Amino acid sequence: MGQNLSRRRFLSLSAGVTSLGLMPLPLSAASPLLRRWSGAALGGPASIAVHHPDPGTADQLIERCVSELGRLENIFSLYRPDSALCRLNRDGYLDGPPSDLVVLLSECIWFSRLTGGAFDVTVQPLWRLYADHFSRTDSPAAGPDRDAVERALDLVGYDELLLDADHVTFAKKGMAVTLNGIAQGFITDRIAEILRSGGCDSVLADLGEIRALGTHPSGQAWRVGLADPWVPDRIARTLEVADRAVATSAASGFQFDASGRFHHLLDPATGISAARYASVSVVARDATTADALSTALTLMPIAGADRVLRDTAGSVALLTYPDGKTQTHKGDRSAS
Template identity: 80%
Template sequence: MGRILSRRRFLNLAAGVTTMGLMPLPASAASPLLHRWSGAALGGPASIAIHHPDPGTAAHLIERCLAEIGRLESIFSLYRPGSALCRLNRDGHLDGPPSDLVVLLSDCVRFSQLTGGAFDVTVQPLWRLYADHFSRTDAPAEGPGRDAVERVLDLVGYDGLLIEADRVAFAKKGMAITLNGIAQGFITDRIAEILQSGGCDSVLADLGEIRAFGTHPNGRAWQIGLADPRATDQIARTLDIRNQAVATSAATGFQFGSSGRFHHLLDPATGTSAGRYAGVSVVARDATTADALSTALTLMPMTEADRVLSAAGGSMALFTDPVGTTQIRKGDLSGNT
């Protein structure tokens, strides 16, 4: 929240890759078939690495990816007045919604149900309340009053999101949604699909969430560096991944005021900011799942993680507490195909 999907710049790529884009590998490890793009997308630095025998085809595929990013952002963005999401929030309904919006909102409801409501895209009125409060020069440091929070909470609840193929609407006037906790993952998955269908058997896409399939061209796994959520310029841990995605949520992604007490990870049950963890990273089969679960698990007891991961298709969650200790929970994927 804040800038569109800016809260996720907590993943950087080890072994030749940084959050600012893919850096050249050492000459001895470089592959002439590994094509790299780095730039800006979705409000932050982004990078794509693909293994393809033909440079012209690789360039064309990357152009297709960038066009698709722009198209999807025109649907999901909170900061483009003409986007489908902005029109829905403004009018309270949207007739003839884009099919991608219907698909993603249906996914949102599914994740809300799997997490007992911890994941809830209807928290946007809460974000607006805190943003308006702290935009005042005389804003009390303790945040909005409890009465104001309670009034806004009446507008929060995923069961008030009415989704049909030809119409999306809110049950109450004043409701609004944000897709900043899932759209980045959804777009990352779409980019991976384009590249895979284009004949790329080795891909690493970093659009704030990371999706990898295949291996690095030299045969090893893709290496992902997880930044310390308390000091994002430092790598705390490196993961090896194949055919998986990684996403991280952390309180330092966007903060209201200067105390650090109020941030974008808002609890739909209490209206307050999550305080259990400094950050949560999730490894899952796809970036949409990793994105949604990393958001939800910041609000949930760690003991719930195994159930949620297993039900949703997540393989691992890493919880870093406020003093920097990290604990790992794993999902049972034996029942998932």
């Protein structure tokens, strides 16, 4: 997990709303039944396509969603110095934290335990180490020395993140959190629930991760294109989804060096960038789960991934290996 949010723009929508630089799919023809919004969320392009029996109500709900996006960004953003997250990282504690931050951090700890620590939001010191190293023109191409990596690793550990309703505290000075492996999914779910509760029966929200409510107003499933991890302008695979969320993590999403050896998917156990898969996409019941698992599974062998998928009923992982081979995993079942 790292600080550049464009790392996840590996999904293309087919609702007349397109993701950054990706190929539109056949269902992308304009539909008069959909109300649309496009803008930005957490530093990346964002879009919402909504159907409601009353277009005026749809527009009002979209306005509520945009307001909620701004509110949540003021909590979770690493780009806004006064966000709750930035204040926590700066001071090492936060008194009277926003309830949404406590809820999300609690979910982060749950996913950390579920994945045996593969998902860990306290990896931000590692990200800073690599970013600082490669920002200097005279830095060795081999990356930071091992002693520096070990010092950063000493500040990584989800069990050192202490929280309750009234306080969030780091157990060690110098710790820091990034929510970039889960906040987009969490926000996507929040927006989807606003629209669902407002009576929208067809929704496709792309706020860094994708969540579909119902089907396209035409009655067809929403179509989501997964980009080729080596040629992002090319759609490698198309998924049909309804009442599901999709998230993708790929090593090529953000790279610290020109070779791509050092990238944002950092292993909290070793401090080294993951090399097991070229990309991992997860289809799950909600975007928070899809987001967290797509991050964690990039670090996990098949046996561990299968266990996690079994424990999150209904989740499916689409794995692309460095040699181009692909596999679909559904817990203990797989198919090439």
